[in-house]
Amino acid sequence: MDIFEKYRGLIARHDRMLEAAGDPFNVCMERLISPTEAIIDGKRTILFGTNNYLGLTFDPHCIEQSAAAVREQGTGTTGSRIANGTYKSHRDLETEIAGYLGKRTALVFSTGYQANLGTLVGLAGPDDIILIDADSHASIYDGCKLTGATVIRFRHNNPADLDKRLARIENKEQVKLVVVEGIYSMFGDMAPIAEFVDVKKRHGAFLMVDEAHSFGVSGDHGRGVAEAEGVEADVDFVVGTFSKSLGAIGGYAASDHPDFDTLRFVSRPYMFTASPSPATAASVRAALECMRDRPELRTRLWENARRIHQGLEALGFETCSPASPIIALRMSDEVAALTAWRRLLDHGIYVNLAVPPGTPNGVCLLRCSVSAAHSNAQIDEILRRFGEVASEILTVADAG
Amino acid sequence: MTSSPENHRDALTGKVAELLERYNKTGIAVTADTDLSADLDIDSVSAMDLIMEIEDHFDIDIPVNMAADIRKVGDLVAVVEQQLGG
Ligand SMILES: Cc1ncc(COP(=O)(O)O)c(C=O)c1O
Numbered sequence: 001m002d003i004f005e006k007y008r009g010l011i012a013r014h015d016r017m018l019e020a021a022g023d024p025f026n027v028c029m030e031r032l033i034s035p036t037e038a039i040i041d042g043k044r045t046i047l048f049g050t051n052n053y054l055g056l057t058f059d060p061h062c063i064e065q066s067a068a069a070v071r072e073q074g075t076g077t078t079g080s081r082i083a084n085g086t087y088k089s090h091r092d093l094e095t096e097i098a099g100y101l102g103k104r105t106a107l108v109f110s111t112g113y114q115a116n117l118g119t120l121v122g123l124a125g126p127d128d129i130i131l132i133d134a135d136s137h138a139s140i141y142d143g144c145k146l147t148g149a150t151v152i153r154f155r156h157n158n159p160a161d162l163d164k165r166l167a168r169i170e171n172k173e174q175v176k177l178v179v180v181e182g183i184y185s186m187f188g189d190m191a192p193i194a195e196f197v198d199v200k201k202r203h204g205a206f207l208m209v210d211e212a213h214s215f216g217v218s219g220d221h222g223r224g225v226a227e228a229e230g231v232e233a234d235v236d237f238v239v240g241t242f243s244k245s246l247g248a249i250g251g252y253a254a255s256d257h258p259d260f261d262t263l264r265f266v267s268r269p270y271m272f273t274a275s276p277s278p279a280t281a282a283s284v285r286a287a288l289e290c291m292r293d294r295p296e297l298r299t300r301l302w303e304n305a306r307r308i309h310q311g312l313e314a315l316g317f318e319t320c321s322p323a324s325p326i327i328a329l330r331m332s333d334e335v336a337a338l339t340a341w342r343r344l345l346d347h348g349i350y351v352n353l354a355v356p357p358g359t360p361n362g363v364c365l366l367r368c369s370v371s372a373a374h375s376n377a378q379i380d381e382i383l384r385r386f387g388e389v390a391s392e393i394l395t396v397a398d399a400g
Numbered sequence: 401m402t403s404s405p406e407n408h409r410d411a412l413t414g415k416v417a418e419l420l421e422r423y424n425k426t427g428i429a430v431t432a433d434t435d436l437s438a439d440l441d442i443d444s445v446s447a448m449d450l451i452m453e454i455e456d457h458f459d460i461d462i463p464v465n466m467a468a469d470i471r472k473v474g475d476l477v478a479v480v481e482q483q484l485g486g
Pocket of ligand 1: 111112113114116137139181185210212213241242243249250251
């Protein structure tokens with residue numbers, strides 16, 4: 001039997017997609033013009049699906065710091081954190097993140113994906129129980145698998161369901177770790193973290209929050225949804241990424257637990273991969289400064305988000321959650337979503353196409369994300385172009 | 401329960417089959433041997449929903465690790481039975 005035999009069904013579905021719309025999962029940015037514009041298929045395109053929430057990817061300060069680090073420290077570390085890959089810049093970055101979050105210890109990982117893998121596998125083992133939100137990101141599911149722990153899913157954003165499940169295992173002595181996200185990547189909805197904190201305290205469980213999409217976005221200082229809800233001290237472990245608001249690549253985990261540094265010698269996704277490049281560490285530090293010193297970026301982001309959310313709803317699109325920097329538009333099925341995605345790209349708007357199994361409840365979405373760097377003129381253009389294709393897209397949606 | 405283990409299992413299979421009806425679009429007869437993916441066309445996303453419904457109905461947890469090994473209705477019933485047993 002051929003080794004790819006198991007994928008025949010998926011390959012066929014992918015081929016149908018290619019035929020209908022080009023490859024939505026293999027778009028090439030031929031040239032970047034700014035955080036919000038690129039050349040795609042030779043055409044100037046507004047980027048409206050990049051998670052570049054604060055628009056810092058071309059920030060002069062971040063670029064300068066990053067370039068200086070390349071010159072001074074080289075292009076890569078050529079080693080892992082436990083060998084030759086710990087530079088002073090990694091230590092400094094960890095100190096700064098811990099300080100920013102007000103946590104005792106912070107660890108830096110090479111990607112946000114690995115931050116989840118590394119934190120989960122560092123915290124939980126085969127004798128433990130992990131309870132995860134049903135709509136958790138792939139990195140949380142994969143990390144759970146690596147731990148060998150018993151993994152129980154609870155209904156999305158539903159503290160009562162978590163409570164019920166924790167009550168069921170009340171008499172088990174095992175360690176219980178609850179995992180939620182701050183803002184969910186597909187719908188842009190926010191977790192009721194204060195309520196989750198109540199539940200986890202009542203049952204003596206630990207709580208880990210992945211603030212991947214909410215770091216830089218939520219809370220007065222951008223520390224995430226836990227900050228916005230005033231419960232940071234009750235979050236035992238916080239994870240995040242550098243690849244969204246901070247415009248770089250990498251991830252972090254932070255905690256007040258006195259033994260958290262243990263992860264440095266037990267967590268394989270931390271130990272057995274090359275450390276972030278010096279350029280990355282430097283641009284992340286610079287971006288953290290921007291985040292701290294320019295709160296107006298966050299204000300602007302939310303203004304943009306509300307305006308676009310309102311505008312798209314006025315055009316007749318069905319959104320999946322209240323206004324947030326992630327705006328998901330529900331399409332009736334895969335063909336409708338694909339057609340809409342393609343029409344928008346033809347009109348010079350790039351959004352993400354999101355289809356099952358990558359989406360909750362098997363829905364098909366146009367996933368848009370807003371940036372503080374979107375200008376008023378660009379927002380007008382985005383809404384105008386969505387308007388142009390709306391009748392066509394929404395007819396397809398209704399027909400389906 | 402006073403019934404024999406076989407009866408108990410048959411009753412469970414009947415109940416699980418009932419919960420599966422919503423997914424049974426072609427109206428085939430659901431038995432322990434019915435394959436969730438091949439016969440009922442339940443994909444991985446729907447399977448997760450189904451598991452949650454079953455968890456609610458029987459007031460049990462079916463950990464993701466156990467769910468991964470479920471192929472046929474009989475496997476699902478065996479897991480339910482095991483989890484009900486505590
Ligand atoms: C919730 C969540 N966690 C983790 C990640 C992984 O982050 P990264 O892209 O930095 O690996 C993502 C996004 O990709 C995410 O959406």
